[in-house]
Amino acid sequence: MIIELLIGLCLLGTVVVLVSPSRYAPRLAAGWSLLPLVVSLLMYAGFNGRGNALLGGQLAYETMVSWVSLGPYALNWHVGLDGISMPLIVLSTVLTTAAIVSAWTPIEERENQFYGLVLFLEASLVGVFAALDFFVWFVFWEAVLVPMYFLIAIWGGPRRKYAAIKFFVYTNVASLVMFIGFFALIFGLGNSIQSLDMPAIAQALRAGELGSTGAIAPSTLKTLAFVAMFAGFAVKVPVVPVHTWLPDAHVEAPTPVSVLLAGVLLKMGTYALLRFNFTMLADVAQQYAPIIALFAVVSVIYGALLALAQQDLKRIVAYSSVSSMGYVILGLVAYTVYGVGGATFQMLSHGLISGLLFACVGVMYNITHTRMVDDMSGMADRMPVTTSMFVAGAFAYMGLPLTSGFLGEYFVFLGTFGADFPGAAWFTAISMFGIVIVAGYLLYAMQRTLFGSFSLETDYGADGVRTDGGENADEHLESEADHDVHRAAAHDIVPLAILLALVIVLGVAPEIAFGMIRDAVSPMLAAGGAG
DSSP states (O other), rough: OHHHHHHHHHHHHHHHHHHHHHHHHHHHHHHHHHHHHHHHHHHHHHHHSSSSSSTTTTTTEEEEEEEETTTTTEEEEEEEOTTHHHHHHHHHHHHHHHHHHHHTTTTSSSHHHHHHHHHHHHHHHHHHHHBBBBHHHHHHHHHHHHHHHHHHHHSSSSSHHHHHHHHHHHHHHHHHHHHHHHHHHHHHHGGGGGGGBHHHHHHHHHHTTOOOOOOOOOHHHHHHHHHHHHHHHHHHHTTTTTTTTTHHHHHHHHHHHHHHHHIIHHHHHHHIIIIIIIOOOOOHHHHHHHHHHHHHHHHHHHHHHHHTOBBBBHHHHHHHHHHHHHHHHHHHHHSHHHHHHHHHHHHHHHHHHHHHHHHHHHHHHHHHHBGGGOOOOOOHHHHHHHHHHHHHHHHHHTTTTTTTTHHHHHHHHHHHOOEEEEEEEHHHHHHHHHHHHHHHHHHHHHHTTTSSSSOOOOOOOOOOBBSSSOOGGOOOOOGGGGOOOOOHHHHHHHHHHHHHHHHHHHHHHHHHHHHHHHHHHHHHHHHHHOO
């Protein structure tokens, strides 16, 4: 019942923080978030799962309780963890605590509501990664949208309502498309299943028990369902060309929310692709591997090129996420131990690195009140600790050895280069070029913002509008006092240091996570007949 305890602690914390006075909410939420964090770390330390959750593996912390019936199908409370979901739950609890502490400075109104929603978001994320009944999983999947919508729409930037509605519409429509695709499979399985239990469905599909639905043959039905689910999950990843909601959401969201959005919410999409598309329908994924790999490589290169053209530091990191998630898709379609395992490791690595970079941008914005590359210079002299963390995170993004970023990309490249689908080596080689572009835009951004002589010389009129014809009037310096750039407070630095330490620990000792990941992905490859 420890998973229920973890979810319950998050939900109870939501209620406690919501009813508390706002002036106490920041510290109360931070202290409460340590409880789920400690529980998740104890679960990680005591993890004894074996194999894959959907393919008959030995689950850790499993609970199954009969619930209700939905027509001919039984709905059960079924939760459990394998080596894929366990690291993602720890990632969720770590980044939630980091986001709460990093919000102490920028969030100054309705604090109890803000932190309560963050804890509710944490409970929903844990549910997504732990649930093994589709109905339970889908409830948690949709529940994530609610707090994220309000966190952007209430505490976001000037265009927050537009960004929040765009995020909600994109992801909600995507969920509907995915839902249709999944239930097409359920109807095709007919009497071979009596519940919406995801392991039972996956094993029935693997065993070839899918029948026709109407006039649609089983092979066609599987392909159509695969496309519908891939399209639905691709929006959450996001994959080019359904990525346009992400930069708007990141720019308008408060930085602590961006930490969770990039660090964990994007992993929901890749995690769902791994579970549904690449585990349940492995034969379809292998059949159309070159097309999927093409989407992945386009996301890698196009996302990196878009980042190269940005002037807002948040947009740079946001488009970097599009590029990084392309590597995850490329690893998944490889169907090798290092490909799928590396993709899962990359999810974990990217969550830590993107969270670190967004948190660094937030700390600098709290003091300078701008995120524009052209408006900052010489930050390394004024904020040496924060900029050091940003540089370290940027180099981890570039794949510096002894960081998790290096190993995540190395595993993916190693696994994809050895894949047996047509053009695998070429797709790998082209995606490697994305690292060069990543290095280009991150080095350019660091050179402009962190080094050189200090200046915040942009001219603004009395109404806060730039008089030099530049963009981003909303990010102006509000007074002469804003030119007084000083070092960040200790509570702003601590989350950065912890995230950076985890990036280095995973880079030096990857078996801490990769061992259990490899054990969980191996049954996928054996059952699917892949290398």
